[in-house]
Amino acid sequence: MRNILVIGSGKSTAYLIKYFLEKSTTENLFLTVGDLDINTAEKLLDNHPNSKAITLDVFNEASREQAIKAADIVVSMLPARFHIEAAKDCLKYGKPMVTASYVSPEMEMLDEEAKAKGLVFMNEIGVDPGIDHMSAMKIIDDIRDKGGKMVLFESFCGGLVAPESDNNLWNYKFTWNPRNVVVAGQGGAAKFLQEGTYKYIPYNRLFRRTEFLEIDGYGRFEGYANRDSLKYQSAYGLEDVKTLYRGTMRRVGFSRAWNMFVQLGMTDDSYVIDNSESMSYRDFINSFLPYSPTDSAELKFRHQLKIDQDDIVWDKLEELDVFSPTKKVGLKRATPAQILQKILMDTWTLDHDDKDMLVMYHKFGYELDGKKHQIDSTMVCIGEDQTYTAMAKTVGLPVAMATLAILNGKITTPGVQIPINKEVYTPILEELEDYGIVFHDKNVPYLGYNPLNV
Numbered sequence: 042m043r044n045i046l047v048i049g050s051g052k053s054t055a056y057l058i059k060y061f062l063e064k065s066t067t068e069n070l071f072l073t074v075g076d077l078d079i080n081t082a083e084k085l086l087d088n089h090p091n092s093k094a095i096t097l098d099v100f101n102e103a104s105r106e107q108a109i110k111a112a113d114i115v116v117s118m119l120p121a122r123f124h125i126e127a128a129k130d131c132l133k134y135g136k137p138m139v140t141a142s143y144v145s146p147e148m149e150m151l152d153e154e155a156k157a158k159g160l161v162f163m164n165e166i167g168v169d170p171g172i173d174h175m176s177a178m179k180i181i182d183d184i185r186d187k188g189g190k191m192v193l194f195e196s197f198c199g200g201l202v203a204p205e206s207d208n209n210l211w212n213y214k215f216t217w218n219p220r221n222v223v224v225a226g227q228g229g230a231a232k233f234l235q236e237g238t239y240k241y242i243p244y245n246r247l248f249r250r251t252e253f254l255e256i257d258g259y260g261r262f263e264g265y266a267n268r269d270s271l272k273y274q275s276a277y278g279l280e281d282v283k284t285l286y287r288g289t290m291r292r293v294g295f296s297r298a299w300n301m302f303v304q305l306g307m308t309d310d311s312y313v314i315d316n317s318e319s320m321s322y323r324d325f326i327n328s329f330l331p332y333s334p335t336d337s338a339e340l341k342f343r344h345q346l347k348i349d350q351d352d353i354v355w356d357k358l359e360e361l362d363v364f365s366p367t368k369k370v371g372l373k374r375a376t377p378a379q380i381l382q383k384i385l386m387d388t389w390t391l392d393h394d395d396k397d398m399l400v401m402y403h404k405f406g407y408e409l410d411g412k413k414h415q416i417d418s419t420m421v422c423i424g425e426d427q428t429y430t431a432m433a434k435t436v437g438l439p440v441a442m443a444t445l446a447i448l449n450g451k452i453t454t455p456g457v458q459i460p461i462n463k464e465v466y467t468p469i470l471e472e473l474e475d476y477g478i479v480f481h482d483k484n485v486p487y488l489g490y491n492p493l494n495v
Contacts, residue, residue, distance in 0.1 A: 042071040043448060046108055048097060048127055049118035050074050050082040052217070053141065053167070055428050057118070057437030058085045061444075065091035068445065075108055099126050110134045114448050116440060121145060132158065139444045141167030141436050144457060152457040161452055165459040166443045168399060168435035169198040172420070172473070174273070174459055175439070175466035176480050177403055180416060181277060182463065184407045192283050192413065193406025193489065197254060197264040199290025200432050203396035203423045204259070210357045212292035214389045216397040216424075216432045223382045224310050225289065226268060233270035234285040236489070242266055248296040248303060252288065254402050256419045257481070262400065264288035265296050276461055284489070290400050298357045301346055302381060305329045310378035317375040322365045325380050338364055361388050397424040399431040401480075406487055413487040420480045438476055442469045 045061055047054065054074075061072045072089075074082040075097025082094035099105055099119060109115055109130040114137050117124045121142035128151055131138045137160050144164045155162045165171055173196055181191060200216040215222060231242040242250050251263040270287040279285055302308050306329055314320070314328065323338055330341040342348070348355050362368065363384055370380050391397065403418040424431035443465065446452045452465055460466055473479075 042069050042091070043114075044071050044073065044112045045114055045116065045444065045448070046112035047072065047074045047116045047118060048076075048099060048108075050076040050078075050085055050094075051118060052430070053433050053436040054118050055085060055430070055433045055437065057116070057433075057441045059429075060438060060441040062086070062089045062092060064445065065089070068449075073108065073112070099123050106130050106134075109136055112136055114139070114444055116140070116444055117142075118440075124148060128162065131160065131162070135160065137161045137163075137447050139163045139166060139440055139447065141165070141171060141440050143170060144459060148457055156456040159455045161447050161455055162457040163443050163447065163452070163460065163465075164457065166439050166465075167437075168432070168439070169401070171439050171460065172435055172478070173198055173401060173403075174461050175470055176401070176418065176420070178277065178461045179466055179470060180403070180405050180418060180482065181279075184405065184409075184416075185278075187409065189407040189409040189414070190281075191279055191405070191407050193285075193404065193415075194277070194279055194282055195252075195284070195286045195288070195402075195404040197262075197288045197290045197400075197402040199262070199264075199400050201290070201292065201398045201400060202391070203398040203431075206391070206395040206397075207292075209388060210353070210360050211295055211298065211389070213295055214391050214395065214397070215386065216391070216399075216430060219382050219386055219389075220378070223308055223378045223385070226265070227308070227310070229268055231266035231268050231270070233266055233287070234274075234283065237283045245303065248300040251296050252286075253293065254290065256400060256402065256421060259400070259421055261293050262290045262402075263293045263296055264290050264402075276459065284406070290402065294353065298354045301348075301354065301358065304346060307377045307381045310376045313374040313376055314380060317370050317380060318373045320370040320380075322363050322368045322370065322384055325370060325377075325384075326363050329377075361385065391427055391430075393427060395427065397430045397432055398422065399424075399435045406489065413489075415485050415487040416482055417485050418480050418482045420478065422478055434476070435478060438473060438478070439469055442472050 061070055072092040075095045076082045077098055079094050079096045086092045086094055097104055097108055115127055115131050117127045117140045124140050125147045128138055132154055135158055202214040226244055226247045231247055233240050247265055251265050254262045254264055265288055267287045270285055274285055327338045372379055399422040401420040405416040407414055422431040422435055
């Protein structure tokens with residue numbers, strides 16, 4: 042049998058593992074899942090005869106090398122910073138590798154050696170990055186094939202809660218790593234192109250510069266800019282494009298409310314709060330507000346951020362119970378961001394029967410025969426439950442499909458790469474449709490870049 046090694050069995054691996062197990066007989070596959078917590082892996086494998094779970098520490102050289110040496114292909118579902126350990130062993134033992142993570146500088150340095158050994162090192166083959174690359178390049182290549190010239194590209198993606206499980210004022214619940222949500226947008230100004238001009242949005246203004254988006258059947262969303270919209274300008278062949286913008290999607294009103302935490306400094310992850318473990322939520326909020334012997338924390342908060350008592354933003358804040366004098370932080374030497382995450386998880390954690398939702402929206406503006414045209418392309422995926430989530434589906438399935446395609450010799454171009462070539466995206470996008478991950482494209486009047494700042 043052909044051996045697939047999956048390293049890591051976290052929240053994004055449910056569909057990945059299910060896909061391999063369902064294909065194991067017809068494709069002659071044996072699946073080994075390695076994780077520090079073997080119980081998690083065993084639960085997902087559910088005693089399938091063509092599989093086994095092993096305890097695997099990626100920093101234990103002996104066990105890591107043994108597992109990789111025995112595999113025909115390696116899938117790393119670890120946090121991005123840990124891929125490099127497995128990647129070096131894959132080079133050493135001549136094994137192709139697949140990850141859903143961004144290509145790190147350390148991974149990029151392995152490109153020449155991977156090419157020399159004829160090994161495919163596929164990265165960024167999850168959802169964002171991943172499905173966004175493939176779905177965008179399909180239409181960009183189609184436009185170019187008919188003689189069109191790209192002038193605008195905007196791309197948005199968001200992990201949200203499904204409408205049937207949307208039962209809080211924020212219209213949001215955590216569907217992926219909560220920490221990444223809390224610190225999103227930090228580390229430099231957002232950078233993008235607007236009508237040929239470089240534009241920048243500093244972090245303190247990021248959540249007040251949003252764009253409205255409409256998706257048929259799901260209503261209105263808002264998008265805020267990603268940190269570097271120009272990261273893929275060269276990879277996509279968009280050097281001459283006039284407008285290039287990539288963003289994150291939320292329901293309308295989220296960003297204005299989230300900006301409260303940003304303005305007070307509660308998303309800061311650069312220092313620790315003294316005596317944080319014994320703080321109440323109210324103490325934490327008060328630590329960012331001016332001292333007053335008479336005014337309450339609520340009054341000071343509203344005054345500091347100029348929030349009217351009947352503003353929906355205030356209702357959203359109270360819904361989180363941030364002024365509770367009895368709920369304790371309980372985290373030692375915690376940063377403001379870590380404490381805020383703890384508070385938010387009380388309200389924003391998916392309940393057992395909740396479903397999540399993954400939304401993606403692309404805008405393509407192009408010139409053809411002297412006229413400007415626009416295509417809007419949207420995709421919505423709804424999860425099944427807490428295990429088989431839309432996030433796990435849209436991350437795990439393209440990883441699994443790419444892995445099998447490499448194993449079957451259908452993806453052969455060697456080197457460290459992302460899925461922007463037809464060899465990769467054409468069959469995977471087609472197969473994703475069989476699993477309900479479908480893009481709906483429509484021609485609309487060309488509007489250019491026209492954000493609605495709120």
